[in-house]
Amino acid sequence: MKLKDTGLTEEEIKLKVKTYMIETYERMDFIAETAKGMYLYTPDGTAYLDFYAGIAVNSAGNCNDKVVEAVCGQCADIMHTFNYPYTIPQALLAEKICTTIGMDKVFFQSSGAEANEAMIKMARKYGVEKYGPHKYNIVTAKMSFHGRTFGAMSATGQPESACQMGFGDMTPGFSYAEFNNLSSFAEAVNENTIAILVEPVQGEGGVHPASPEFLTGLRALCDEKGLLLLLDEVQTGWCRTGAVMSYMNYKIKPDIVSMAKALGGGMPIGAICATKDVAKAFTIGSHGSTFGGNPVSCAAALAEIDELLRLNCAEHAKEMGDYFCEKLSQLPHVKEVRHQGLLVGVEFDETVSGPEVKHACLERKLLITAIGGHIIRMVPPLIVTEEECDKAYEIIRASVEVL
Numbered sequence: 001m002k003l004k005d006t007g008l009t010e011e012e013i014k015l016k017v018k019t020y021m022i023e024t025y026e027r028m029d030f031i032a033e034t035a036k037g038m039y040l041y042t043p044d045g046t047a048y049l050d051f052y053a054g055i056a057v058n059s060a061g062n063c064n065d066k067v068v069e070a071v072c073g074q075c076a077d078i079m080h081t082f083n084y085p086y087t088i089p090q091a092l093l094a095e096k097i098c099t100t101i102g103m104d105k106v107f108f109q110s111s112g113a114e115a116n117e118a119m120i121k122m123a124r125k126y127g128v129e130k131y132g133p134h135k136y137n138i139v140t141a142k143m144s145f146h147g148r149t150f151g152a153m154s155a156t157g158q159p160e161s162a163c164q165m166g167f168g169d170m171t172p173g174f175s176y177a178e179f180n181n182l183s184s185f186a187e188a189v190n191e192n193t194i195a196i197l198v199e200p201v202q203g204e205g206g207v208h209p210a211s212p213e214f215l216t217g218l219r220a221l222c223d224e225k226g227l228l229l230l231l232d233e234v235q236t237g238w239c240r241t242g243a244v245m246s247y248m249n250y251k252i253k254p255d256i257v258s259m260a261k262a263l264g265g266g267m268p269i270g271a272i273c274a275t276k277d278v279a280k281a282f283t284i285g286s287h288g289s290t291f292g293g294n295p296v297s298c299a300a301a302l303a304e305i306d307e308l309l310r311l312n313c314a315e316h317a318k319e320m321g322d323y324f325c326e327k328l329s330q331l332p333h334v335k336e337v338r339h340q341g342l343l344v345g346v347e348f349d350e351t352v353s354g355p356e357v358k359h360a361c362l363e364r365k366l367l368i369t370a371i372g373g374h375i376i377r378m379v380p381p382l383i384v385t386e387e388e389c390d391k392a393y394e395i396i397r398a399s400v401e402v403l
Contacts, residue, residue: 035062059262074299089298103273108293112234112260113147115270127194145204200246207345242318242341265304317341360399
Protein backbone atom coordinates (compact mmCIF):
# COMPACT_ATOMS: atom_id res chain seq x y z
CA MET A 1 0.00 0.00 0.00
CA LYS A 2 1.33 3.42 -0.97
CA LEU A 3 0.96 6.53 1.17
CA LYS A 4 -0.52 8.50 -1.74
CA ASP A 5 -3.38 6.00 -1.97
CA THR A 6 -4.45 6.58 1.66
CA GLY A 7 -4.92 10.35 1.51
CA LEU A 8 -2.89 10.60 4.71
CA THR A 9 0.39 12.30 5.60
CA GLU A 10 3.42 10.53 7.04
CA GLU A 11 2.78 12.13 10.43
CA GLU A 12 -0.83 10.91 10.41
CA ILE A 13 0.37 7.34 9.77
CA LYS A 14 2.85 7.57 12.66
CA LEU A 15 0.15 9.02 14.91
CA LYS A 16 -2.14 6.08 14.20
CA VAL A 17 0.60 3.69 15.29
CA LYS A 18 1.21 5.67 18.49
CA THR A 19 -2.53 5.86 19.20
CA TYR A 20 -3.65 2.32 18.51
CA MET A 21 -0.66 -0.01 18.77
CA ILE A 22 0.97 -1.50 21.85
CA GLU A 23 4.52 -0.42 21.22
CA THR A 24 7.41 -2.63 22.35
CA TYR A 25 9.75 -1.56 19.54
CA GLU A 26 12.17 1.34 19.29
CA ARG A 27 10.80 2.81 16.07
CA MET A 28 13.05 4.23 13.38
CA ASP A 29 11.54 7.55 12.36
CA PHE A 30 10.68 6.79 8.75
CA ILE A 31 8.01 4.93 6.82
CA ALA A 32 9.28 1.95 4.83
CA GLU A 33 6.90 2.01 1.88
CA THR A 34 8.74 -0.07 -0.73
CA ALA A 35 11.88 -2.19 -0.88
CA LYS A 36 14.11 -3.73 -3.53
CA GLY A 37 17.40 -5.56 -3.38
CA MET A 38 19.65 -3.84 -0.83
CA TYR A 39 17.41 -0.83 -0.14
CA LEU A 40 14.26 0.32 1.66
CA TYR A 41 12.48 3.40 0.31
CA THR A 42 10.31 6.02 1.98
CA PRO A 43 7.22 7.53 0.28
CA ASP A 44 9.34 10.38 -1.12
CA GLY A 45 11.90 7.94 -2.53
CA THR A 46 14.63 8.36 0.09
CA ALA A 47 16.79 5.21 0.04
CA TYR A 48 18.10 3.41 3.14
CA LEU A 49 20.96 0.94 2.65
CA ASP A 50 19.73 -2.20 4.36
CA PHE A 51 22.30 -4.04 6.50
CA TYR A 52 19.51 -5.42 8.69
CA ALA A 53 17.52 -7.45 6.11
CA GLY A 54 14.42 -7.46 8.28
CA ILE A 55 16.56 -9.09 11.02
CA ALA A 56 18.31 -11.64 8.78
CA VAL A 57 15.13 -12.44 6.84
CA ASN A 58 15.44 -11.02 3.31
CA SER A 59 18.54 -13.00 2.45
CA ALA A 60 17.95 -13.17 -1.31
CA GLY A 61 17.27 -9.42 -1.31
CA ASN A 62 14.25 -7.32 -0.47
CA CYS A 63 11.28 -8.27 -2.66
CA ASN A 64 13.24 -10.82 -4.66
CA ASP A 65 11.48 -11.18 -8.02
CA LYS A 66 11.15 -14.97 -7.83
CA VAL A 67 9.76 -14.86 -4.30
CA VAL A 68 7.26 -12.14 -5.20
CA GLU A 69 6.17 -14.13 -8.25
CA ALA A 70 5.69 -17.27 -6.13
CA VAL A 71 3.65 -15.43 -3.51
CA CYS A 72 1.37 -13.73 -6.05
CA GLY A 73 0.85 -16.95 -7.97
CA GLN A 74 0.02 -18.96 -4.86
CA CYS A 75 -2.40 -16.30 -3.57
CA ALA A 76 -4.43 -16.74 -6.74
CA ASP A 77 -4.71 -20.51 -6.12
CA ILE A 78 -5.21 -20.99 -2.39
CA MET A 79 -4.05 -18.70 0.40
CA HIS A 80 -4.79 -20.82 3.45
CA THR A 81 -6.30 -24.05 4.60
CA PHE A 82 -5.97 -26.15 7.73
CA ASN A 83 -3.31 -28.86 7.91
CA TYR A 84 -5.60 -31.79 7.13
CA PRO A 85 -5.68 -31.76 3.33
CA TYR A 86 -2.40 -32.04 1.45
CA THR A 87 -1.11 -28.89 -0.22
CA ILE A 88 1.42 -28.90 -3.04
CA PRO A 89 3.76 -26.13 -1.78
CA GLN A 90 4.01 -27.76 1.64
CA ALA A 91 4.90 -31.18 0.21
CA LEU A 92 7.49 -29.76 -2.17
CA LEU A 93 9.03 -27.57 0.54
CA ALA A 94 9.29 -30.47 2.99
CA GLU A 95 11.25 -32.46 0.43
CA LYS A 96 13.43 -29.50 -0.52
CA ILE A 97 14.42 -28.72 3.07
CA CYS A 98 15.15 -32.29 4.15
CA THR A 99 17.14 -33.23 1.06
CA THR A 100 19.10 -29.97 1.05
CA ILE A 101 20.26 -30.09 4.67
CA GLY A 102 20.39 -33.86 5.17
CA MET A 103 17.64 -34.27 7.77
CA ASP A 104 14.77 -36.77 7.81
CA LYS A 105 11.55 -35.04 8.87
CA VAL A 106 10.22 -31.48 9.06
CA PHE A 107 7.43 -29.78 11.03
CA PHE A 108 6.27 -26.30 10.01
CA GLN A 109 5.53 -23.36 12.31
CA SER A 110 4.94 -19.66 11.75
CA SER A 111 8.01 -18.13 13.41
CA GLY A 112 11.37 -18.79 15.00
CA ALA A 113 10.13 -18.71 18.57
CA GLU A 114 7.42 -21.22 17.68
CA ALA A 115 10.00 -23.42 15.99
CA ASN A 116 12.09 -23.40 19.15
CA GLU A 117 9.00 -24.19 21.23
CA ALA A 118 8.34 -27.17 18.97
CA MET A 119 11.96 -28.31 19.29
CA ILE A 120 11.82 -28.08 23.08
CA LYS A 121 8.52 -29.96 23.20
CA MET A 122 9.77 -32.70 20.89
CA ALA A 123 12.94 -33.22 22.93
CA ARG A 124 11.08 -33.32 26.24
CA LYS A 125 8.44 -35.73 24.95
CA TYR A 126 11.13 -37.95 23.48
CA GLY A 127 12.95 -38.05 26.83
CA VAL A 128 9.87 -38.69 28.96
CA GLU A 129 8.56 -41.44 26.71
CA LYS A 130 11.92 -43.17 26.28
CA TYR A 131 13.41 -42.81 29.77
CA GLY A 132 10.64 -41.80 32.18
CA PRO A 133 8.89 -38.72 33.64
CA HIS A 134 12.08 -37.19 35.09
CA LYS A 135 13.96 -37.00 31.79
CA TYR A 136 13.07 -33.59 30.37
CA ASN A 137 15.75 -31.11 31.47
CA ILE A 138 17.56 -29.17 28.73
CA VAL A 139 20.91 -27.41 29.18
CA THR A 140 21.23 -24.14 27.27
CA ALA A 141 23.91 -21.46 27.07
CA LYS A 142 24.25 -18.33 29.12
CA MET A 143 23.71 -15.22 26.97
CA SER A 144 21.69 -17.26 24.48
CA PHE A 145 18.48 -16.06 22.86
CA HIS A 146 15.77 -18.46 21.72
CA GLY A 147 12.63 -16.30 21.46
CA ARG A 148 9.96 -14.49 23.47
CA THR A 149 7.30 -17.15 23.95
CA PHE A 150 7.39 -18.66 27.42
CA GLY A 151 9.26 -21.87 26.73
CA ALA A 152 11.75 -20.20 24.37
CA MET A 153 12.11 -17.28 26.79
CA SER A 154 12.85 -19.71 29.62
CA ALA A 155 15.48 -21.46 27.49
CA THR A 156 17.14 -18.07 26.92
CA GLY A 157 20.13 -17.64 29.22
CA GLN A 158 19.67 -13.93 30.01
CA PRO A 159 17.95 -13.65 33.41
CA GLU A 160 18.63 -9.91 33.76
CA SER A 161 17.31 -8.98 30.31
CA ALA A 162 14.08 -7.20 29.40
CA CYS A 163 13.15 -10.41 27.61
CA GLN A 164 12.71 -12.23 30.94
CA MET A 165 12.21 -9.64 33.68
CA GLY A 166 8.72 -8.97 34.99
CA PHE A 167 7.05 -12.21 33.90
CA GLY A 168 7.37 -14.22 37.11
CA ASP A 169 8.97 -17.63 37.29
CA MET A 170 10.35 -19.12 34.12
CA THR A 171 9.24 -22.52 32.82
CA PRO A 172 11.11 -25.21 34.79
CA GLY A 173 13.32 -27.76 33.12
CA PHE A 174 16.22 -25.60 31.98
CA SER A 175 19.73 -25.14 33.30
CA TYR A 176 22.50 -22.96 31.89
CA ALA A 177 26.21 -23.31 31.11
CA GLU A 178 28.95 -21.11 29.69
CA PHE A 179 28.95 -20.83 25.91
CA ASN A 180 32.13 -22.12 24.27
CA ASN A 181 33.01 -23.94 27.51
CA LEU A 182 32.66 -27.68 27.00
CA SER A 183 33.47 -28.60 30.60
CA SER A 184 30.78 -26.20 31.85
CA PHE A 185 28.17 -28.03 29.77
CA ALA A 186 29.46 -31.43 30.86
CA GLU A 187 29.13 -30.36 34.51
CA ALA A 188 25.58 -29.09 33.93
CA VAL A 189 24.38 -32.46 32.62
CA ASN A 190 22.69 -34.66 35.22
CA GLU A 191 20.39 -37.67 35.44
CA ASN A 192 17.41 -35.55 34.39
CA THR A 193 19.02 -34.08 31.26
CA ILE A 194 17.68 -35.11 27.85
CA ALA A 195 19.20 -32.47 25.58
CA ILE A 196 21.68 -29.66 25.03
CA LEU A 197 20.44 -26.60 23.10
CA VAL A 198 22.75 -23.96 21.64
CA GLU A 199 23.01 -21.46 18.79
CA PRO A 200 25.99 -22.08 16.49
CA VAL A 201 26.50 -18.33 16.67
CA GLN A 202 25.10 -16.33 19.56
CA GLY A 203 23.56 -13.43 17.65
CA GLU A 204 21.65 -11.48 20.28
CA GLY A 205 24.38 -12.39 22.75
CA GLY A 206 26.92 -10.29 20.85
CA VAL A 207 27.81 -12.29 17.71
CA HIS A 208 29.94 -15.03 19.25
CA PRO A 209 30.53 -18.05 16.97
CA ALA A 210 30.90 -21.45 18.58
CA SER A 211 34.45 -22.74 18.39
CA PRO A 212 34.93 -25.97 16.43
CA GLU A 213 36.16 -27.70 19.58
CA PHE A 214 33.06 -26.64 21.49
CA LEU A 215 30.41 -27.68 18.99
CA THR A 216 32.06 -30.95 17.96
CA GLY A 217 32.65 -31.59 21.65
CA LEU A 218 28.95 -31.10 22.41
CA ARG A 219 28.07 -33.60 19.68
CA ALA A 220 30.47 -36.12 21.23
CA LEU A 221 29.15 -35.42 24.73
CA CYS A 222 25.57 -35.97 23.61
CA ASP A 223 26.54 -39.22 21.91
CA GLU A 224 28.36 -40.41 25.02
CA LYS A 225 25.52 -39.55 27.42
CA GLY A 226 22.59 -40.52 25.16
CA LEU A 227 21.43 -36.90 24.88
CA LEU A 228 19.92 -34.97 21.99
CA LEU A 229 21.82 -32.10 20.41
CA LEU A 230 19.42 -29.26 19.54
CA LEU A 231 20.62 -26.40 17.37
CA ASP A 232 18.81 -23.08 17.10
CA GLU A 233 19.51 -21.92 13.54
CA VAL A 234 16.65 -19.43 13.37
CA GLN A 235 19.13 -16.68 12.53
CA THR A 236 22.12 -18.64 11.21
CA GLY A 237 20.27 -20.95 8.83
CA TRP A 238 20.00 -20.81 5.04
CA CYS A 239 23.37 -19.55 3.83
CA ARG A 240 23.93 -16.73 6.33
CA THR A 241 27.14 -18.18 7.81
CA GLY A 242 29.03 -19.43 4.76
CA ALA A 243 27.24 -22.79 4.62
CA VAL A 244 23.60 -23.67 3.97
CA MET A 245 23.24 -24.36 7.71
CA SER A 246 25.84 -23.25 10.21
CA TYR A 247 26.29 -26.78 11.59
CA MET A 248 27.74 -27.76 8.21
CA ASN A 249 30.69 -25.49 8.98
CA TYR A 250 31.49 -27.84 11.87
CA LYS A 251 30.86 -31.11 9.99
CA ILE A 252 28.36 -32.32 12.57
CA LYS A 253 24.66 -33.11 12.48
CA PRO A 254 22.06 -32.24 15.14
CA ASP A 255 19.19 -34.40 16.31
CA ILE A 256 16.81 -31.46 15.89
CA VAL A 257 17.45 -28.09 14.24
CA SER A 258 15.15 -25.06 14.18
CA MET A 259 14.97 -22.48 11.41
CA ALA A 260 12.90 -19.44 10.37
CA LYS A 261 13.85 -15.89 9.26
CA ALA A 262 15.63 -16.41 5.89
CA LEU A 263 13.57 -19.52 5.17
CA GLY A 264 10.53 -17.54 3.99
CA GLY A 265 12.23 -14.69 2.18
CA GLY A 266 9.92 -12.21 3.90
CA MET A 267 6.87 -14.42 4.53
CA PRO A 268 6.31 -15.78 8.06
CA ILE A 269 7.45 -19.38 8.38
CA GLY A 270 9.49 -21.46 10.80
CA ALA A 271 10.31 -25.13 10.97
CA ILE A 272 12.13 -27.85 12.83
CA CYS A 273 13.92 -30.76 11.21
CA ALA A 274 14.62 -33.95 13.14
CA THR A 275 15.98 -37.43 12.70
CA LYS A 276 13.40 -40.16 12.11
CA ASP A 277 13.86 -41.62 15.58
CA VAL A 278 13.36 -38.34 17.43
CA ALA A 279 10.54 -37.17 15.15
CA LYS A 280 8.45 -40.15 16.31
CA ALA A 281 7.85 -38.28 19.58
CA PHE A 282 5.29 -36.10 17.81
CA THR A 283 2.11 -38.09 17.29
CA ILE A 284 -1.44 -37.12 16.28
CA GLY A 285 -2.60 -34.28 18.55
CA SER A 286 0.71 -33.84 20.39
CA HIS A 287 1.51 -30.62 18.54
CA GLY A 288 -0.07 -28.42 15.91
CA SER A 289 -0.19 -25.02 14.23
CA THR A 290 -3.03 -23.32 12.38
CA PHE A 291 -0.75 -21.26 10.16
CA GLY A 292 2.32 -23.52 10.15
CA GLY A 293 2.98 -24.63 6.59
CA ASN A 294 0.63 -22.04 5.11
CA PRO A 295 0.58 -22.49 1.30
CA VAL A 296 1.69 -18.93 0.54
CA SER A 297 4.55 -19.04 3.02
CA CYS A 298 5.62 -22.44 1.70
CA ALA A 299 5.57 -21.18 -1.90
CA ALA A 300 7.69 -18.21 -0.86
CA ALA A 301 10.13 -20.48 1.00
CA LEU A 302 10.50 -22.75 -2.02
CA ALA A 303 11.39 -19.78 -4.19
CA GLU A 304 13.71 -18.29 -1.56
CA ILE A 305 15.67 -21.54 -1.14
CA ASP A 306 15.97 -21.91 -4.89
CA GLU A 307 17.32 -18.37 -5.16
CA LEU A 308 19.80 -18.79 -2.29
CA LEU A 309 21.16 -21.95 -3.85
CA ARG A 310 21.12 -20.63 -7.41
CA LEU A 311 23.02 -17.51 -6.40
CA ASN A 312 25.48 -19.57 -4.33
CA CYS A 313 24.73 -17.30 -1.40
CA ALA A 314 26.54 -19.45 1.16
CA GLU A 315 29.90 -19.04 -0.55
CA HIS A 316 29.15 -15.40 -1.31
CA ALA A 317 28.33 -14.79 2.37
CA LYS A 318 31.70 -16.24 3.34
CA GLU A 319 33.59 -14.10 0.83
CA MET A 320 31.72 -10.88 1.61
CA GLY A 321 31.86 -11.52 5.34
CA ASP A 322 35.64 -11.83 5.22
CA TYR A 323 35.92 -8.76 3.00
CA PHE A 324 33.60 -6.61 5.11
CA CYS A 325 35.15 -7.60 8.43
CA GLU A 326 38.66 -6.85 7.20
CA LYS A 327 37.48 -3.29 6.52
CA LEU A 328 35.55 -3.03 9.79
CA SER A 329 38.69 -3.95 11.73
CA GLN A 330 40.12 -0.59 10.57
CA LEU A 331 37.41 1.44 12.32
CA PRO A 332 38.49 3.73 15.15
CA HIS A 333 37.97 2.46 18.71
CA VAL A 334 37.43 -1.15 17.57
CA LYS A 335 38.02 -3.74 20.26
CA GLU A 336 37.05 -6.83 18.23
CA VAL A 337 35.26 -7.80 15.01
CA ARG A 338 33.46 -11.16 15.12
CA HIS A 339 31.62 -12.93 12.35
CA GLN A 340 30.59 -16.11 10.67
CA GLY A 341 29.77 -15.37 7.06
CA LEU A 342 27.52 -12.31 6.98
CA LEU A 343 26.47 -12.45 10.61
CA VAL A 344 28.75 -9.65 11.74
CA GLY A 345 29.41 -7.97 15.08
CA VAL A 346 31.72 -5.08 15.93
CA GLU A 347 32.62 -4.45 19.55
CA PHE A 348 34.01 -1.01 20.35
CA ASP A 349 35.93 0.11 23.40
CA GLU A 350 34.14 1.73 26.32
CA THR A 351 34.29 5.20 24.70
CA VAL A 352 31.82 4.26 21.93
CA SER A 353 28.15 3.45 22.46
CA GLY A 354 26.67 0.86 20.12
CA PRO A 355 23.18 2.41 20.17
CA GLU A 356 24.66 5.83 19.41
CA VAL A 357 26.50 4.40 16.41
CA LYS A 358 23.27 2.80 15.24
CA HIS A 359 21.38 6.09 15.46
CA ALA A 360 24.17 8.00 13.75
CA CYS A 361 24.13 5.46 10.92
CA LEU A 362 20.36 5.83 10.63
CA GLU A 363 20.78 9.57 10.15
CA ARG A 364 23.14 8.73 7.27
CA LYS A 365 20.59 6.28 5.78
CA LEU A 366 22.24 3.01 6.82
CA LEU A 367 20.24 0.40 8.75
CA ILE A 368 22.12 -1.61 11.38
CA THR A 369 21.34 -2.67 14.93
CA ALA A 370 23.07 -2.55 18.30
CA ILE A 371 23.51 -5.11 21.07
CA GLY A 372 24.38 -4.17 24.61
CA GLY A 373 26.50 -1.17 25.38
CA HIS A 374 29.28 -1.23 22.80
CA ILE A 375 28.36 -3.69 20.03
CA ILE A 376 26.78 -3.16 16.63
CA ARG A 377 25.49 -6.02 14.48
CA MET A 378 24.93 -6.33 10.75
CA VAL A 379 23.05 -9.03 8.82
CA PRO A 380 22.69 -7.66 5.27
CA PRO A 381 20.96 -9.46 2.42
CA LEU A 382 23.31 -12.11 1.07
CA ILE A 383 23.39 -10.42 -2.33
CA VAL A 384 25.50 -7.56 -0.92
CA THR A 385 28.44 -6.43 -3.06
CA GLU A 386 31.90 -5.10 -2.19
CA GLU A 387 30.73 -1.63 -3.22
CA GLU A 388 27.83 -1.76 -0.75
CA CYS A 389 30.14 -3.06 1.98
CA ASP A 390 32.46 -0.14 1.24
CA LYS A 391 29.57 2.31 1.46
CA ALA A 392 28.37 0.84 4.77
CA TYR A 393 31.91 0.95 6.15
CA GLU A 394 32.32 4.62 5.27
CA ILE A 395 28.99 5.49 6.92
CA ILE A 396 29.90 3.56 10.08
CA ARG A 397 33.32 5.22 10.18
CA ALA A 398 31.76 8.67 9.83
CA SER A 399 29.22 7.82 12.50
CA VAL A 400 31.89 6.71 14.97
CA GLU A 401 34.06 9.74 14.29
CA VAL A 402 31.32 12.22 15.18
CA LEU A 403 30.49 10.63 18.54
